[in-house]
Amino acid sequence: MAGGNHSSVTEFVLLGFTDLQELLFVIFLLMYITALVGNLGMIVLIKTNSQLHVPMYFFLSHLSFLDICYSSSIMPKLLSGLLAERNVISFNGCITQFFFFAVLGTTEAILLAIMAYDRYVAIREPLHYLVAMPHEVCVWLVVGSYAAGSLNALVHTSGLLRLSFCGPNLVNHFYCEMPPLLLLSCSDTRVNKMVMATCVGFIITTSVSAIIVSYACILLTIWNIRSAEGRHKAFSTCTSHLMAVALFYGSAAFLYFSPFSGNAEDQGKTTSVFYTLVTPMLNPFIYSLRNKEVRSTLRRTVNKLLSWPYSHRSRSDQTKAGITWSQQKK
Known part of the structure; x- marks a missing residue:
């Protein structure tokens, strides 16, 4: 018995990747x-720089937090399994x-839709950006995304526990x-498949629709901007x-809407690498390299860290010099 159902299985063997395991371990690590x-680094950068204390970066810090938890729910077990x-x-x-995995994945899907609306505002x-998106509203939007993710995960997990x-x-x-x-x-899994298709389809459809509508409104707004520089800045x-x-929803749609078969499982493993590891790895670089504010803040932070030992030594030398001068004066 396991999980309160009529299963004789008490453990599962994760087949994972059977070829080039040592090489894959190094690459995945x-x-x-x-x-x-x-x-x-993105979270620390946002939290420690007041210039980034705006709704856009508040959502981005939670996206980074989700990516850390998301990959950490999968990768340690995968890495140990490769060895x-x-x-x-x-x-x-x-x-x-x-x-x-379901909580974090669903929450991230909803958060990406919220971020699209935030960009439109x-x-x-x-x-009037800060007035239109006050901090209290941003907090409730994030809390709501976590609540929706938890509810979706509970539905699917309860369905799994009913199976044998x-x-x-x-x-x-x-x-x-x-x-x-x-x-x-x-057991008969038709209900589980129907619930999964319904829930995942609803989440992806509503989130993608919200993103499409938000960006359609963004394009209309950008079209009305007179200066080419203003349009470029807004679109960038x-x-x-x-x-x-594109990375997140593309891999998720392929994973969940593929047919249930052994061949689809083999393809799903490759797709899941993008879904669980490549996307969390690339997100910080995508947002930092494509965002002028993040680049400039990161550059200032790095310069400050690099110059700190020299400035500290300089202050120390000045202090010693002051003490020596006062002693000579006495």
């Missing part, structure tokens, strides 16, 4: 470290991993995800977000 350092002869995860551990009302898993227990994936787990159940603030949206 470097990508994971890059994702952690990049997103953590182990048999990558085993308990039934409860598998369900827990899926729950947090910033371009439409540049002089009688064997085999070989998951053709590198983490516990809904489609490959449904293939292993000896949106390109980084569009790149992040």
Whole structure:
């Protein structure tokens, strides 16, 4: 018995990647470290610089936080599995991993839609941006995205716990995800598939629709800007977000709307690498390299850190010189 259902399976074997495991370990480890350092650096940069204390960067800091948690719910187990002869995860551990993966993934999808609306408000009302998007509203929008993500995860996790898993227990994936787990159940999974298609379809459709509408309004607003420089500046603030949206939603749609089959699972593993690792790794670079404010703030911060030892030494020398001069005067 496991998870309160009639399963005889108490653990799953994650097949993951069977070829070039040592090489993949090094590549994935470097990508994971890059994702952690990049997103953590983005959070610290936003929190410690008052110039970035505006709604856009408030949402971006939460996106970076989600990316850290998102990749961390998957990658440590994947990395340990690449070095182990048999990558085993308990039934409860598998369900827990899926729950947090679903919470974080859904929250990020909704947050990307909120960020698109935020960009529209910033371009439409540049002089009244902070009034139109007060901090309290931003906090409630973020809290609402987390609440929606938790609710969606509870629905799917409850559905998994009602299923029976009688064997085999070989998951053709590198983490516990809904489609490959449904293939292993000896119960009728039609309801689970219908609920998954409905919920995921609703989330992706509404989020993408909100993004499309927001950017359609942005384009209309940009079209009415008279100066070419103003149009370029307004559009450049949106390109980084569009790149992040394309990476996230493209891989997610392919993963969830592919047919349930063994071949789709093999393709899904490759797609999931983009979904769980490549996107969290690239997001900090996309937003920092394509954003003038982040670049300039990062440059000032780095220059300040590099010059700190010299300025500290200079102040110390000045202090010593002052003490020596006062002693000579006495």
